[in-house]
Amino acid sequence: MRNILIISDESKEISAIFKTLNFNINKQNSKQKGIPFGTDSVNPLKYDIAFLDLDVDNWRKRLLELRVHMPVIAFSMPDVKRAVEAMKLGASDFLEKPLSVEGLKDIILRHKRKILIDEHGFGETIGKSSLIQEVFGLIKKAALSESNVLITGESGTGKELIARAIHRWSPREEKSFVIINCSAIPDTLLESELFGFEKGAFTGANYTKKGLLEFADGGTVFFDEIGDVSPLFQTKILRVIQEGEIMRIGGTHHIKVDVRIIAATNKDLRISCKKGNFREDLFYRLNVINIHLPPLRNRIEDISLLVEHFIKKHAHKRKDILVKNISDETMNILMNYSFPGNVRELENIIEHAVSFANSPKILPSDLPSHLIHSPSQKINPSPKLKEALVNIEKELIWSALQKSGGNISRAAEAMGIHRQQLQRKLKKMR
Ligand SMILES: Nc1ncnc2c1ncn2[C@@H]1O[C@H](COP(=O)(O)OP(=O)(O)OP(=O)(O)O)[C@@H](O)[C@H]1O
Ligand SMILES: [Mg+2]
Numbered sequence: 001m002r003n004i005l006i007i008s009d010e011s012k013e014i015s016a017i018f019k020t021l022n023f024n025i026n027k028q029n030s031k032q033k034g035i036p037f038g039t040d041s042v043n044p045l046k047y048d049i050a051f052l053d054l055d056v057d058n059w060r061k062r063l064l065e066l067r068v069h070m071p072v073i074a075f076s077m078p079d080v081k082r083a084v085e086a087m088k089l090g091a092s093d094f095l096e097k098p099l100s101v102e103g104l105k106d107i108i109l110r111h112k113r114k115i116l117i118d119e120h121g122f123g124e125t126i127g128k129s130s131l132i133q134e135v136f137g138l139i140k141k142a143a144l145s146e147s148n149v150l151i152t153g154e155s156g157t158g159k160e161l162i163a164r165a166i167h168r169w170s171p172r173e174e175k176s177f178v179i180i181n182c183s184a185i186p187d188t189l190l191e192s193e194l195f196g197f198e199k200g201a202f203t204g205a206n207y208t209k210k211g212l213l214e215f216a217d218g219g220t221v222f223f224d225e226i227g228d229v230s231p232l233f234q235t236k237i238l239r240v241i242q243e244g245e246i247m248r249i250g251g252t253h254h255i256k257v258d259v260r261i262i263a264a265t266n267k268d269l270r271i272s273c274k275k276g277n278f279r280e281d282l283f284y285r286l287n288v289i290n291i292h293l294p295p296l297r298n299r300i301e302d303i304s305l306l307v308e309h310f311i312k313k314h315a316h317k318r319k320d321i322l323v324k325n326i327s328d329e330t331m332n333i334l335m336n337y338s339f340p341g342n343v344r345e346l347e348n349i350i351e352h353a354v355s356f357a358n359s360p361k362i363l364p365s366d367l368p369s370h371l372i373h374s375p376s377q378k379i380n381p382s383p384k385l386k387e388a389l390v391n392i393e394k395e396l397i398w399s400a401l402q403k404s405g406g407n408i409s410r411a412a413e414a415m416g417i418h419r420q421q422l423q424r425k426l427k428k429m430r
Helices: 011-020 059-066 080-088 101-114 130-143 159-168 187-195 231-243 269-274 280-286 300-315 328-335 342-356 385-403 408-415 419-429
Strands: 004-007 049-053 072-076 093-096 149-153 177-181 220-224 260-265 289-293
Touching (some): 004 059, 049 059, 059 072, 080 093, 093 101, 130 289, 149 280, 159 177, 159 220, 187 231, 300 342, 385 408, 408 419
Parallel strands (some): 072 093, 149 260
């Protein structure tokens, strides 16, 4: 937990309790340090959780202002009526005065998952650049809102990761997060996949099947690659958004579905709309909150943190040595690379390097060869034909993977081989 906002005439005493719990209270938060008491002048985006004393003036107004930005823990002298009112107005919890270390510990445990724990990350999402910090702010806002979200950004920038983070931090976290890979569902299967069917609806419908949207009821639906869907798909999604209900194939009544929608694409949907390939009305319905993920080359400050994170993530795959870090020279090479496949490509590179490292420190020679050699030096001129062919194959595979942003299916397609074939070859290379 980082930033706690305390609104109370006794904020000094309360800060002292947090200190006992080893939390850093930004002294500026307290009234004593001269921050105006009203929340109007306090930037709520800076805080992760608020403690609001119901014995202060205007507590109702403050609660309404704060609750859209962060969990608000109300506290006061024992007063059931006020406690109930505060909870009705949106307080996440209520504590009785005097606050105790035990009581606060308990509350913090309960809210821990909703609070930023790591200074340089948002759960699994890592980054310290100002661009990614802005994204973290938007995730928080999106998590506390029910509005639809459109996540845009190049391939491999982390769109799915962000969608998951929004769900995990939202009040829907206990319910399902259903991913609908739009481009993988052909129009012929669209309705049965999205809406399900009743037994006997068509030949072969021997049982009643719930559709993906019904499965997601109460939770979040993530429409991935929304920019690639057919006009029919667009019309169906728009209807669900507008009506909030579906009908199974062969069904006789509509079923209400309460889903929060997040969509992602690496396409520029405004251009698709102009070209007539994407319905403008659907675009506006989806794009209520837009989160754009900048390419990794525009936030190189994040590279070293991500490298550290991926080394930790993949180190367990080596049973012989424990790869721990990376040499300065190797880091330099990475910092000067453009990462067309963004974070996914960086992760692939580190996974490769961890597999190839001969010591706990990753050296330039452990990197995929396209990073360390210029194109003319790439192929090792081995006199042995078999070895030379293996090297050429390696280069072609890495180059295809680089172009596909680390996407194995797309790389395989570009090389004219099956995905499984490519996976086997990659395994052999490791
Ligand atoms: N900020 C980040 N911190 C840690 N890992 C990240 C970050 N961004 C992306 N990743 C990792 O990079 C990989 C690619 O991310 P993800 O699948 O979310 O990208 P995407 O934008 O959905 O890509 P695509 O458009 O190709 O589907 C994942 O393994 C993800 O965990
Ligand atoms: Mg994705």
